[in-house]
Structure formats: structure tokens, C-alpha cells
Amino acid sequence: MDSARIVRTSCRGCHGVCQVLVHLDAQGRVLRIAGDPESPTSRGFICPKGAHAARTLHHPERLATPLRRVGARGEGRFEPVSWDEALEIMAETFDRVRRESGPEFLALHQGTGRPYTEFTGRFIHALGSSNFVSPGHNCFLPRNIASALTVGWLPIADIYGRGGATPGSFLVFGCNSMETGAADGMCGAMIAKALRKARSVVVADPRTTPTAREADIHLRLRPGTECALALALLHVIVGENLHDKAFVEAHCNGFPELREHLIPLSPQWAEPITRVPAEAIRRAARALAADGPCAVLWGNGIDTSVNAFQTARALLSLMAVTGSLDVPGGMVRWVAPAGVRCKSPQEDKAQLGMQFLTPEQKARMIGAGRFPFGPGCHQPTFWEACLTGRPYRPRALWLVGTNPLLTATRGDVIEKALREHIEFTVASDLFLTPTAALCDLVLPAAHWLEQDDVVYFHKIWCVLARRKTAQVGQARDDRAVMLHLARRLGLHEAFPWADWEAYLAWLLEPSGMSFEEFADKGVLLGEMRYRKHETEGFPAPGGKVDLASRVLAGAGRPALPAYVEPPLSPVSRPDLARDYPLILMTGCKVQPFFHSEGRQIEPLRRLRPEPLVAVHPEAAARSGLSGGDAAFVVTPHGRARFVVALDEGLAPDVVSADHGWWFPERGPLDPGWKENNANMLFGHEHFDPDCGAEPLKCGLCRLERA
């Protein structure tokens, strides 16, 4: 297999930072994709999603042209149209809705953070609508917003140790990217490497993940009680005087209040709540403090909870009092490479184009004010409004890279809204997903192998180059489409760039590099500096780490992190627990798939052929089930079918079900998206009061033989 050419680029099969080598034949077809051993961010690592990316690129069912619906909604009949026609329809409709009803009747709903995020918020905000919808309330953004309010920037585990030291202790708290590949801009393999060097590794996870199995201490908590655990860890660190006094004195506001607040929140208090022995909490806290600087790896395990925001605040306090913020081997603040217009996380608001909204337009957002620290328009509130028309019903919706029938809760509400209630719907995707199949217009999006890009989305370590190596059909980069539409709709101030190439050139302009020169370099690293607070302070309210937050208090929320029992638990709802005795976690990520993606990619599907529910053998036996049996997971909201996978690493009353399942092989008319849909097992009743997160990893259920 001689390759004619090897292109160095970076993968976007997930949120990772893996640099890869794409081997092409003389005709320019992809022969093989391998990890790049010289990459400072991934050091040769590649996961199956990256290695098989060309299967997605060339998949026979990939969308190749824009499609316009010709039959009734959901009938699956489409005809190809040209890009010119598709863009004309969109521009005309968006303009008409904006003039007739007002810009808020336009909405944009994106999926997880992907390259399009650079323009999605900016586009809809520049139009004058604040209805920018995403899964961000359940993912990453609560941690981001809590960080901005507490520290002023997003702390990142210093796993590369660019200051000469990797973390001495790790607290892995509801994060499993070491197994799944990558998340939040961190390469799982590089984290695993740093974990092996640490003196102490503490894993807080209800499942016995491979990382938990190898950890020094595994705190196998009851799902949804992580805030209580974090507070008890803090209680020990502060109560036993293990905290960094000099740092706290110089750089924190509200420490005396925090100390006072923690007095009753002892390991003995936390033990019956979390089911973690008090002694294990004490040992963990002492190890984290003694072996620090302490790096925290946090993830969806804390996001998908009604305590998401408060847990993030508690963990930020832990980073602060252990003196781990912005020290080598601690939780560091990114230094962007000089000469590239890649903005820092603090400038996200500007990047999202918030400045283009008037206060009145902000107030017209669906669900405005419902969650004081929620990111953008709250996804479940948005879909309910589409159904009920309260406070109003959007008329035109653009779905960019999202499959909410499967990845959001209440797919039934979303289906009805798309079928019956929204006048004009557009989906941009690589495939005709169950969601796209209900839309009026479908746009073929470019795969990462089809993109030239300056990659800085997560703003963590580096800026990477992505190089276009292929073009299939008429697929287009989402951002090029947005640029084009923005110009047609007169959004020149927000989108001054003539085209995508002009935008990339603008990003690189201060460096004096052309895109080609940049792509040849492949990666730019900033000049890392630590302890920036010693000269600059912390850009949080009050100029120091804000342990007792007046901003939260001002919003009527607890100034100090507080634990709340999950709304659907054996403790809060013993009445329900009689019929639904098991605790349900959903959507722990698996390596072969990215949410609802990848089911049609044969080598990935072989790694996980069917939707699984992990069950402790005792619980399985009590429900009359064995491994490999088909079972329904039943909640008060619905039932979904899974195959039982026995797992002794779980507590006997905890089960964990896959999310995102549909069966592309059955065709677009009946891809089976309702049968195994973990997200239809939840209602729209329970949310984190700060950020609107949903308790997707702590519900109640029972198992029934299917």
C-alpha cells in the first residue's frame, strides 16, 4: 500500500486534539489514516473513529447535494436542488420571517461544540435573535460559566507539564475521556500518560471504569451525589489545615465563609448520601492535598445533574484552596500563541456576537431569565415552546450538526414540533438522520477531511492546522454557508470576510503567515507562563478567586456550593422507588461512537453492534435476566429496549444505558429511533436551577424482560 502523498492534518472525530497523517494514493483517495508520532498534543495516538474516518467521508449514504422535501413531512421524499436554490430559499425565508414577525422568530440549534460554533451564535445573534439553542446546558458550559464566575478563566489540567512538572495528584471526577478517546479538547491517551506519573490518583465515578480500576482510590459514589462528595473532600482539606494558606490569603475572597460553611459537611455527613465510606473520603482528600498540585478532570458526570453548577463551584474551590491554580502541574490558564486571532475563552461572548443583540432582543429569548447562569436558549424550554406556542413559537429553525430526536430529551415533543409546528426547518448534516428526515431542506455538510481550518475551538493548549484532503459531492463547510447567507442578509458588520479563505487569512494575519505556511507548521503553541495571577490577579468578580460569590447571591442562589438530593432518587422519591428500584445513568460515552453518530460505519458498529444496558449480576438475576438478554428499561416516562451487559463494577442498584441509538441500515423511513432511545426515558420536569442541566445520569427505573 504505497501512498503517493501524506498530508498532516488534525482529526475532528470528537473534541480531541489528535494530529493525524492521511495517506493518499495517486488519485487522491484516502488509503489510511494514522496517528502522528510527532504531534505534541497526541504523540501518535489515534482511536477507531479517527482511523476509520474515510469510511464516513466516502459512505454511500452521505449527503452529496442539498435536498428539498417534496412529500409530506416525515414521508422521506426529497429532490436534489442546487446550492444556489437552497441558499435562495433560506435567505428569502429568513428575511421574510424577520420582517413579518421579528428576528426572534428565527432560531438556530446546533449540536455539540464543533467547528461551526465559531459562526453559529454569531450568525443568529447578528440577525437579532437570541434563540441560539445547543446541548450546552448539559455539557461543558456549566463548568465554563462557573469557572468564569469563580476564577475568571477555565482551568485546564496541566497534563503536558510544559512547566516541567505534571500533576502530582489527580481527581478524576465524572470524566472518562481516557477510555472514550478525548473530550473538551484533551486527548485521553495523553491524560492516561500523565495519570501514570502522578503520586495519587483518585477517581470519583459510580462505574468502575478502567481508570477507576487502576486508581489509588476509587470513590464509587451514588449517581447524582457528587456535590456532597466534593464538599466533604473540601471539609477534610480545610478542616485538617491541609490547604495552601499563602495562596488563600493572597488570592481568595470568601475563605472564612467557606470554612464556616464546610463545618457540618463532613465525611460522616456525606457517607450516607454518597455511599462512600467516610474513611475513604478522608484518605482521598489527604492524598490530593499532600501530593499536589492537584489536577481535576471533570466531565459530563457532573454536568448532567441538578447540581451541575454547584458541583463545578465546589471543585473550583478545591482547585483554589489546594493552591493548584496556574502552577506547573496544576490547573492552568491557556496562553494563546502570539500572532493568531484566536480568542481566549473570556472573549467568547464577543465571538458569539452577543454585542449585536440589544437588551430588548436578549430579553425576547425563549426562556429568558429561567436559569440565571444558563448558556443561551435552554434546549428543553425551546422545544416545549415550539409545541405550546408559549411565550411564542419560532417560525424558522436551522439545525446545524445536531440530532435532537436522539440526543435531547423528549424526542416525542421534538418530533411533533418538527412535523407540525415550525413553518420552515433546515438541517445541515453529513447524513439524513431521523431529525434531518423531518426537515424541509437538508444541506450536505463537509467532513473534517474536507476542511481547511485554523483549529482553536477549545482554547486549551494550541492552535492546530486542518487541511482539506478530499471533496465528496457538493458538501460545504457550515461556516462557508453561514458566511454566504450572512452577506445575502446584509450582516456585513458581523461577517466582514468575503469568503472562508478570507476569514482564515484574517485569523492568521497578525502572524504574517499565509494559510499554507501555517498548515506546514501544523501546530502553534503559546509561550507558556504560570502564576499569572501574581501580577495580574484573577479576572473574576472582585479580582480574586470568588469562593463566596456575591454574583450568585445577587441572583438569589447560594453564594457557597450547596448539595441538593437528585429529584428522582430512592431518597427523594421512596414512593416511586418501590416500582422503579434501580438508579439509571444514561449516555456514558463509548469509544466507537460519537453520540448518535457512527452506527452506519461498519468497523465501528462491529465494536458495539447493539445498544447495551450495564447491570450488576445481582440486579439482573432479581429481574430474571442474564447477560445478552433483551430488556426494557422502564421509567415513569417510557420504556426503551437494550441488551443486558453484566457489570460487577456497578453498585447492585445502579444501571447504565447507552444513548444515541438508531439503525441507519433500516432506511430513512423507519430507522427505529424511538425503540432504544434512552433520552425518551426522561421528562421535562427537573433542571439544575442555576444552568438548566438535566439529571440524565441519576434517574429511577426498573428492568423488564423484553
Ligand SMILES: Nc1nc2c(c(=O)[nH]1)N[C@H]1C(S)=C(S)[C@@H](COP(=O)(O)OP(=O)(O)OC[C@H]3O[C@@H](n4cnc5c(=O)[nH]c(N)nc54)[C@H](O)[C@@H]3O)O[C@H]1N2
Ligand atoms: N468516543 C466518544 N468520545 C466523546 C463523545 C462521544 O459521544 N463518544 N462525546 C464528546 C462529548 S460532547 C462530551 S461532552 C465528552 C463527555 O465525556 P465525559 O465527560 O467523559 O462524559 P461521560 O462519558 O458521559 O461521563 C463520564 C463519567 O462520569 C461518570 N458518572 C456518571 N454519573 C456520575 C455522577 O453522578 N457522579 C460522578 N462523579 N460521575 C458520574 C460516568 O460513569 C462516566 O464514567 O466526550 C466527548 N468525547
Ligand SMILES: Nc1nc2c(c(=O)[nH]1)N[C@H]1C(S)=C(S)[C@@H](COP(=O)(O)OP(=O)(O)OC[C@H]3O[C@@H](n4cnc5c(=O)[nH]c(N)nc54)[C@H](O)[C@@H]3O)O[C@H]1N2
Ligand atoms: N442521555 C444522554 N443524552 C446525552 C448525553 C448524555 O450524557 N446522556 N450527552 C449530551 C451531550 S454531552 C451532548 S454534547 C449532546 C450531543 O448532541 P448532538 O450534537 O446532537 O449529537 P451528535 O449525534 O454527535 O451530532 C448530531 C449530528 O451532527 C452531524 N455532524 C457531525 N459533524 C458535523 C459538522 O461538522 N457539521 C454538521 N452540520 N453536522 C455534523 C452528525 O452526522 C450527527 O448526525 O448529546 C447529549 N445527550
Ligand code: SF4
Ligand atoms: S480521540 Fe477524537 S480526535 Fe483523537 S483520533 Fe479519536 S476521534 Fe480523532
Ligand SMILES: [Mo]
Ligand atoms: Mo457534550
